[in-house]
Amino acid sequence: MRLSPKARLAVAAVASVVLVAAVLVVVLRSREHSQAVAAARAGGGAGVPSPVPVKLGESDDLYVVRAGPGADSGIVYAIGDAGKGPARSTGVSCRRFYAAERTAVCLRVVPGVVTKSDAIILDGDLREVRRVALPGVPSRARVSADGRMVSWTVFTTGDSYLSVGFATRTGILDTRTGKVVNSLETFTLYKDGEPERAVDLNYWGVTFTSDDNTFYATASTAGRVYLVKGDFAAGRMNVVREGPECPSLSPDGTRLAYKKRTGDQSSPWRLHVLDLRSGRETALAETANVDDQAAWYDDHTVMYARLRADTTDVWKVPADGSGTPATLAKDAFSPARSG
Numbered sequence: 001m002r003l004s005p006k007a008r009l010a011v012a013a014v015a016s017v018v019l020v021a022a023v024l025v026v027v028l029r030s031r032e033h034s035q036a037v038a039a040a041r042a043g044g045g046a047g048v049p050s051p052v053p054v055k056l057g058e059s060d061d062l063y064v065v066r067a068g069p070g071a072d073s074g075i076v077y078a079i080g081d082a083g084k085g086p087a088r089s090t091g092v093s094c095r096r097f098y099a100a101e102r103t104a105v106c107l108r109v110v111p112g113v114v115t116k117s118d119a120i121i122l123d124g125d126l127r128e129v130r131r132v133a134l135p136g137v138p139s140r141a142r143v144s145a146d147g148r149m150v151s152w153t154v155f156t157t158g159d160s161y162l163s164v165g166f167a168t169r170t171g172i173l174d175t176r177t178g179k180v181v182n183s184l185e186t187f188t189l190y191k192d193g194e195p196e197r198a199v200d201l202n203y204w205g206v207t208f209t210s211d212d213n214t215f216y217a218t219a220s221t222a223g224r225v226y227l228v229k230g231d232f233a234a235g236r237m238n239v240v241r242e243g244p245e246c247p248s249l250s251p252d253g254t255r256l257a258y259k260k261r262t263g264d265q266s267s268p269w270r271l272h273v274l275d276l277r278s279g280r281e282t283a284l285a286e287t288a289n290v291d292d293q294a295a296w297y298d299d300h301t302v303m304y305a306r307l308r309a310d311t312t313d314v315w316k317v318p319a320d321g322s323g324t325p326a327t328l329a330k331d332a333f334s335p336a337r338s339g
Helices: 005-042
Strands: 062-066 075-079 087-093 096-100 103-110 116-122 128-134 137-143 149-157 167-174 188-191 194-196 202-208 214-221 224-231 236-242 244-249 255-261 269-275 281-283 295-298 301-308 311-318 326-329 332-337
Touching: 062 096, 062 326, 087 103, 096 137, 096 332, 103 137, 103 149, 116 137, 116 149, 116 167, 128 149, 128 167, 137 202, 149 202, 167 202, 214 236, 214 244, 224 244, 224 255, 244 269, 244 295, 269 301, 295 332, 301 332, 326 332
Parallel strands: 188 236, 202 244, 311 332
Antiparallel strands: 062 075, 062 332, 075 087, 096 103, 103 116, 116 128, 137 149, 149 167, 188 194, 202 214, 214 224, 224 236, 244 255, 255 269, 269 281, 295 301, 301 311, 311 326
16 A cells, blocks of 8 residues: 555654654663763762772672662672671672672673673773673673683573573683684584584583683583583583583682572572582582572682572582581672682
8 A cells, every 4th residue: 555645754753753762762771871880980879889999809809799779789899808898889880790810890781772781891900991792681701710811691582591592692802812702602512522513502601710721611402501611712612511500610620610400490500519520519508599600709618699589699608518508798799709
């Protein structure tokens, strides 16, 4: 059916109004985001403390992102004395944060109609030194022990590792050479000695070894998840075993902490530790559901975020299966120790 000139003019007018409205929404969201970050850095908002300068790797701080409904939700805090001392606001706003030595990565959502994010690389004074655009919602972040290698994971579809049809994008940055791998899907995965070419492959949750080349991560295909071991320089990965998700390598490089599916829909994951030398797997004393990439508090203790009503808390538990879980930081998530 052909429209009359008057009808075409009316349609064009409506389209213009819709376009202007969409642009206005983006502008307002961007302005609100900028104001929120500025307020956080200036300490100008009610309930938002003024930021205090910190230096990564020079003190025994525990870094966390503030959780909950408070005005400072999303702000990175440094808690002195490895989490036992006073908390100081850094003024940095992140959806996910991790730090090691003199390098940190902050995953931050970019306001807009289509959800995108940035991986913001920070120096030892938490100043931005590089930014990588990402196509989705932040999920995981990690930095190698010496601060050289950085990784991130975002959801490009869905927002849960249990949802049907979810998709992720995981990248790695070598801060020394500047090389960026935007997606591990460009690497070749080998399973039982043969290339795995499934179209539904997803990767997430990278952790690095001390050589700044070898890494571990999670791969999924056909509804099954695998621990994989990667070679950054060679652009390849090999399946190690089925089951582990979101691995985290211990400071001494001998064990991996990870979540593992339980088969119970009410409590889908439980934390485990794998001894890489013996292959022995140990369930940790934390029996509550943990949907997080754990981090190591020290060589003997694992820390992680656990949901509580409309917030999360950071907990710790012995890495050998003994003891009982203990709260490390209230209203917090994404823990890291840079010292």
